[in-house]
Amino acid sequence: MARVALAVFLDFDGTLVEIAETPGAIKVPGSFSARLDLLSDRLGGRLALVSGRGIEDLENHCGALAVAVAGSHGADRRMAGGGRHGPSLDPLPPAVIAEIEAFALREVLDLERKPHGAALHSRMAPDKEVIALRFMEALAQRHGLNAKPGKKVVELVHRGADKGRAVDAFMSAPPFIGTQPVFIGDDLTDEDGFAACRRWGGFGIVVGDRPSEQALYRLSGPAAVRQWLQL
Numbered sequence: 001m002a003r004v005a006l007a008v009f010l011d012f013d014g015t016l017v018e019i020a021e022t023p024g025a026i027k028v029p030g031s032f033s034a035r036l037d038l039l040s041d042r043l044g045g046r047l048a049l050v051s052g053r054g055i056e057d058l059e060n061h062c063g064a065l066a067v068a069v070a071g072s073h074g075a076d077r078r079m080a081g082g083g084r085h086g087p088s089l090d091p092l093p094p095a096v097i098a099e100i101e102a103f104a105l106r107e108v109l110d111l112e113r114k115p116h117g118a119a120l121h122s123r124m125a126p127d128k129e130v131i132a133l134r135f136m137e138a139l140a141q142r143h144g145l146n147a148k149p150g151k152k153v154v155e156l157v158h159r160g161a162d163k164g165r166a167v168d169a170f171m172s173a174p175p176f177i178g179t180q181p182v183f184i185g186d187d188l189t190d191e192d193g194f195a196a197c198r199r200w201g202g203f204g205i206v207v208g209d210r211p212s213e214q215a216l217y218r219l220s221g222p223a224a225v226r227q228w229l230q231l
């Protein structure tokens with residue numbers, strides 16, 4: 001029987017590193033980008049990070065990344081080695097950002113500005129999670145955008161920025177095309193990645209104890225993911 005080559009798509013927060021109190025407080029293992037390079041080499045270059053963070057933000061934590069990467073939920077993509085992969089989506093309109101800023105100030109919520117979106121974090125104010133979600137959903141509807149809920153966070157992004165589309169884009173071109181994709185992620189936004197992998201003949205692995213509609217397998221946490229990948 002012919003061996004099927006695997007392609008691996010990896011979420012970052014909660015999948016490769018433990019989630020921290022604030023997005024800036026995560027602890028990344030030393031030489032992390034070099035470790036990712038080794039893993040990518042073992043996979044013939046068929047490795048991509050697919051994160052809600054912007055690419056620059058990922059590199060601030062990991063060091064310069066040579067592996068393929070999709071930041072901002074796929075709104076911004078790079079091939080291994082740094083070449084652009086497809087068009088990049090625009091940042092959110094300034095008027096939308098201003099509305100979110102005013103809301104965050106009023107409700108004392110932590111606002112994270114991203115190159116292609118904005119996220120309201122309620123980890124420090126769990127009682128505000130629901131009103132933050134409702135506010136962002138209403139704003140998304142008014143402006144033709146998408147509100148993405150996650151763990152103690154809701155993010156506003158352009159329609160079309162989702163992890164499933166990022167997988168589709170990578171799987172449509174070398175070195176990913178024709179291989180079996182695996183998506184590993186912990187949060188709701190990763191369900192799109194799992195579903196895309198199923199469509200391409202692969203599967204999803206959910207991380208942690210969140211129930212998953214689309215994943216076929218489960219790993220207990222970031223340490224288990226890193227161990228499984230020998231990362």
Ligand SMILES: [Mg+2]
Pocket residue numbers: 011012013014015185186187
């Ligand atoms: Mg995650």
